[in-house]
Amino acid sequence: MMTDLCGWGRYPRLASDLLEPRRAEEVRQVQAARTGWVARGNGRAYGDAAIGLEATIGLRALDRxxxxxxxxxxxxxxxxxxxxxxxxxxxxxxxxxxxxxxxxxxxxxxxxxxxxxxxxxxxxxxxxxxxxxxxxxxxxxxxxxxxxxxxxxxxxxxxxxxxxxxxxxxxxxxxxxxETGWIRQRTIATPDLATTIRVLAEAEAEATYSVAWIDSVARGARLGRGAVFLGEHATRADLAELAPGTDPRPRHRPARLGMSFDLPGFTLNRLSVGAFNELYWRKAAATRGPQLSAWSSYFFPLDGITDWNRMYGPRGFVQHQCVIPAPVAQDAVAEILRRVAAAGTASFLAVLKSLAHGHGLLSFPMPGLTLALDIRMTEETPALLAGLDRLVVEAGGRLYLAKDACQSPATFEAGYPALGAFRAIRREIGAEGRVTSRLSARLGI
Amino acid sequence: MADTKTVLVLGGTSDIGRATALRYAEAGWAVQLAARDAAEGERVRADIATRTGVPVTLHRLDILDTAGFGAVLDGLPALPDTAVCVIGLLGEQARSEADPAEAARVMRSNFEGPALLLEALAARFAARGRGTLVGVSSVAGDRGRASNYVYGAAKAGLTAYLAGMRHRLARLGVTVITVKPGFVRTRMTAGMPLPGPVTAAPREVAEAIFRADARGRPRSLYVRRVWWPIMTLIRLLPEPVFLRTRL
Structure with missing residues (x-):
């Protein structure tokens, strides 16, 4: 059955034959009957990675x-x-x-x-x-x-x-x-990008979890200000100290908020996001001492809002996530933030964190800093993204394929030196011409 | 483990069967799954055992092999506290009209097999003086309709059988509950256009079964209440009016 498929960013939307085998043995039959297919899970890749060129093999029924x-x-x-x-x-x-x-x-x-x-x-x-x-x-x-x-x-x-x-x-x-389902969290508000990056780097040695939220609307001296969130799995002793009597195993609560309709595209603008960010930053700056956060709200805060991707309007959005080698990361991140702030396409989500080596030939992580920005899809977005991609390439970085919908083959090839080895394995196992997603066709993988 | 309760799910590889078994397991019940397809049965058995950590056993059952029911029940590690029968076969109405063997298969899978199996369990529960039987029937059994009366008639038979059992067994300590799910999004209905407000998810059916069992009242219920006025209206339509409908 031909279906319009899209990723979590709702851009692009492309027609594909959706095939849904009910058990592992049926996957072979489905694969044998078609070419130009790729497997799909729960559709949470943002762009076109899980949309088959001709057919898409949905594997959600393999859920045992x-x-x-x-x-x-x-x-x-x-x-x-x-x-x-x-x-x-x-x-x-x-x-x-x-x-x-x-x-x-x-x-x-x-x-x-x-x-x-x-x-x-x-x-x-x-x-x-x-x-x-x-x-x-x-x-x-x-x-x-x-x-x-x-x-x-x-x-x-x-x-x-x-x-x-x-x-x-x-x-x-x-x-x-x-020991528990809680995270012992510390929050450090940072006034500018240099401080944000320094606090993140210092955190690496001591904290298990670290991530920085960035105020993407801030400009000038405040560019890159944000809040660094450090976390450790709370022990039972932590619970006894911080919140005696707390259930050590909080269960996930289904989302209470939901986006049951598309917000008009203009709702998220510099004013509305700026006001939100100002409040958020002040709240972070006022936080003292460690706090307890349930696993679901610490790791998956946006899951608390069902279909939050509809916030960016009917045309969808893209997430631009790059990683930049550490030595040049600060300059490149600063320039990306400047351009995004100047373009006025307010990004509701901007996240910065450290990465180490990846584990596969096309894995995204490499030692450096990764910056993720949600950007609403408009007429101007492709040009903005192309400019950001040039910065990433010049800095020796790369883009995350699971988020990507727009990068060029040249950007991709520059960022993934193991592409040749990956192609050789694809040839060896007969994947070329058979296993093809919209992403692999777009990037010439 | 004397206080661990046990549920037997008949038709454990169906979507509703799997959801029901999981619901009981999440509440700490030991689970016995009875299913025809051994490979699928093992897949569901391992899933529920892994997700919940409770003991789950698998037992082979062919609903058309009525002579074998005694042996299946005798082979269970323990007589369960509750048995839930979700076995059913929708079939294709047109095919059943043209092929008596197919019609008989639909009737036997939905009525003869489940009724005789539940009767065999009822005898064991009554001898013990305790137990709950849940039969999943269908709104299709509330009135015969052109679109699926072979299936509907078999389900009507099952509904009446369950009502009779409920009447007989109430004074013997055995609770009989009839559950009519209405439309459910499952493999049985895959590809059918189902109206959202009256269509339940398998886990909703499982929740209704589990709750009805926990309350312990002998009764018949629709999973979504909206089905009560719908089916009451369909049942009460005068025949001349009914004949002009396309249902």
Missing amino acids: MRHLDEAAGTLTAEAGVTLGEVIDALLPRGWFVPAVPGTQYVTLGGMVASDVHGKNHHATGGFGAHVRALTLVLPGGEVVRCSPQEKAALFRATIGGQGLTGSITEVTFGLMRV
Whole structure:
């Protein structure tokens, strides 16, 4: 059935045949019957990564957990299980996932395909670092298991490989022990970009989780001001100290707020976002001492608003997320923030954090600083983005494929030096011409 | 583990069966899944055991093999506290009209099999003096309609059978509950255009079953209340008016 598909940014929208196998064995048949396909999880990649050139293989029905190995601390589950389901099931038994992105509504397969990173990437790596084994249906229909030991080259191509090596149907990954479902959080308000970056860098040594919110509307001397949020998994002793009597395992509460309609595109402007940011920054500056935050509001604050992507209006938005090598990061980030502020396309979300190495050939993370900005889609947006991309290339950085909808093949090639090795593996397994997403066609992967 | 309760879900690989088993497991109940497809059964068994940490066992059951029911029930590790039957086969009305064997399969899967299986459980529950039987029937059984009366008639039979069992067993300590889900978004209805306000998700049906069991009142209920006025109206339509409708 032809369906209009889009990513979380709702740009672009493209027609594709949506095929939905009900179990792993059916994935082979679906793959064999078609070319120009790519697998899709819960549709949380922002752009065109999970839209097939001709057909899209939706894997949400592969949503069975298979085995929790408490001795080894690993979970094996089908690839369509979401992160939120894993946390709901395992947090009550004292387990957490060691690398989580900004939403719990991603599938495990999607977490592998994008080698997602969290606020602790500098310390514990991305999701790819914790994957122990994968089951992959190769383009030719062969079902293989790969891991850091078995078929290691294929494994490295599949981690962060945007689904372009075949359909991931099962994932085994390592878990971490936690005493509670709470995060002990410290907030440090910062007056300018240099301070924000310095505080983030200092935090790396001591804090497990660190991330900075940036006031994207601030200009001049206040450019890059923000708030750095540091977090640790709270122990039972922390709870007893900070909030005696608190339930150590807070359950996820379904979102109470929701965007049931598109806001008109102009609602988010410099005035409205500026007013919000001013309040937010002042609140951060007034925060004293550590606070407790439930896992859901610390890791997934935007999940509290259902369909928040509709805030950017019917034309959708793009998220520009780049990573810049540390030595030149401050200048490049400053210039990006200046241009975005000057363009007046107020970004509601602007986030800065440190990254370390990625784990796959096309993984996004590299040592440096990553800046993520949500930008509403308008007539001027492509030109603005092209300018930002030039800055990223000049600084030796790259863009996150899971967020991307607009970059050029040249920008992509400049940022991903392992592309040649990735293409060679694609040729070897017969993926060329068979496994093709809109993203891979656009970028010439 | 003397205070752990056990639920038997008949038809455990269906979407409603899976959601129901998971709901009970989340409340700490041990689960017995009975299903025809062993591979799918194992997939659901492992899923529920992994998600909840409760013991889940799998038992092979063919609803058309009525002679084998005794052996299936005798093979359970324990007589369950509650049994929920979600087994059903929608079939295709046109095919059932043309092919008596297909019509018989639909009738047997929706009526004969579930009724005899629940009767066998009722005897065991009554002998113990305690237990709850939940039968998932259908709004399609409330009045025969052109679009699906083979399925509907079988479900009407099941509804009447459950009502009779409820009447007989109430004084023997066994609670019988009939649940009519209305439209549910499942594999059975995949591709059908279903109106949102009257269409439930499988976990909503599971929640209704679990709550009705917890209340313990012998009764018949619709999962979404909106179905009561709809089906009352459809049942009361005079035949000359009804014949002019397309339902």
